[in-house]
Amino acid sequence: MNRVALITGASVGIGYELALLFARDKHDLILVARREDKLKELAEKLIKQYGIQVFTIASDLSRPSSPSEIYAEVKKQGIFVEYLINNAGFGTNGEFHQIDIRKELSLIQVNISSLIELSHLFLQDMIAQNKGAILNVASTAAFQPGPYMANYYASKAYVLHFTEAIAEELKKYNISISALCPGPTKTEFFDAAGMQALKLPLMSAEVVALKGYKALKGNSVISIPGLINKLGVLSVRFSPRFLVRKIAGLLNKSK
Template sequence: MTRYALITGASSGIGLAMAEALARRGRNLILVARQRDRLESIAIELTQRFGVEVLFRACDLGEPLRLSGFLLELEEGERQIDLLVNCAGIGTSGPFLGQDWMTEQDLIEVNILALTRLCHAIGNSMALLGGGQILNVASIAAFQPGPWMSTYYASKAYVLHFSEALRVELKKCSIKVSVLCPGPTRTGFFSRAQMDEQKLIDSKLLMSPEEVALYAVRALDRNRAIIIPGRRNRWLAALPRLGSRWLVRTIAGMINKAYCPR
């Protein structure tokens, strides 16, 4: 039976770069995102370039009923998934009390609830198959609190800790769990989070999605638990452990506030 890598958030950014990196290695793919037209063109392109089978499903992971339908479709189908890559994510910036609640709820639904549900459903399928691999995408934001992006930072801390815990639990099922914690990456994240993109987009501190994806797939080969692409980002992830909690959250708040919408 043919096996597939399922990638959420596959229409752009790190998700798209992961799809290309895995297709280049001959992996068959199932791509999931909101934009059907975009997914269809990506699927055609990857199939033509790499000769792999690329399926796609337009699904808003922030809507539980649609996610339920998608998971039921996977359960009733004959396609086996031996790699799950949870890339889908949402960011917001600005004062928490000034945020539209529905946007905040959507962030929690996608970043936390959908990711957790996919791990549960597909993890159970992998256990029946005798093993598999899960890669959840967090951020170096996961290592500290983030005033003016409080919900986003907290959601990524959840992904980090949840993934580390699953790694221990699922080892007995031969399921390998890793968590990718990239630093700032040259994607559409900043504009979608309504941050000041001009201050960031030309920064030499940003990695490209392709660099992040290449580092990630190589780290998956080595079964790394926590994957942090870039020496500078590994240094930034370690810094919060060296300072007081007060200092860490104060500095993070100052940096985030500088890039928030006025």
């Protein structure tokens, strides 16, 4: 087999575009998402176009048992995953106390718990092989609080800080870990969160994925695609916290 990448949330958006990038560089793939039809459609396309091996695992990462089931299936196939792409995630929108708590807990399971468990499981093999890399998809939301999307913003802050900390720990094992922090991107995210897309320039998933791919291959710990997003993150650092909260709330509040 070629070198293998496992991508969660691979059926659409940034995950889909990352799958294309890995395939172009002749990596074999394990694609994970909820929608089996979308996965199989993408797998057939990549096999035909690039002549690689593609395995699909239809799995809902909001189920606590999913990460261990995914890992067990990979081990059953005797595959070493050199690149783990934790891309799956979603957001909720509204006043926290009015959102169904089951949805908020599912968000924590997908955005944080599954990411951590998959990382922990596959790191055992990477450390044994003394090679590997992980890409965690965070967000520019990680750098600030977000009224009306409180849980989502907090989850991405967790992902960013976790990634930075583990990056330091993994240096001695020849393993890198990167956090991709995109701003608003043209994906299904806004529809899934029950929001209108922001009336701001949106980056394409293709451009964001390429930035993340280069960060992963170049061992960059934090990657923020786009000058506007970089400036936005910088401005948050030097702005009063009350102002940061106010602006984020105005942008996130449902119309």
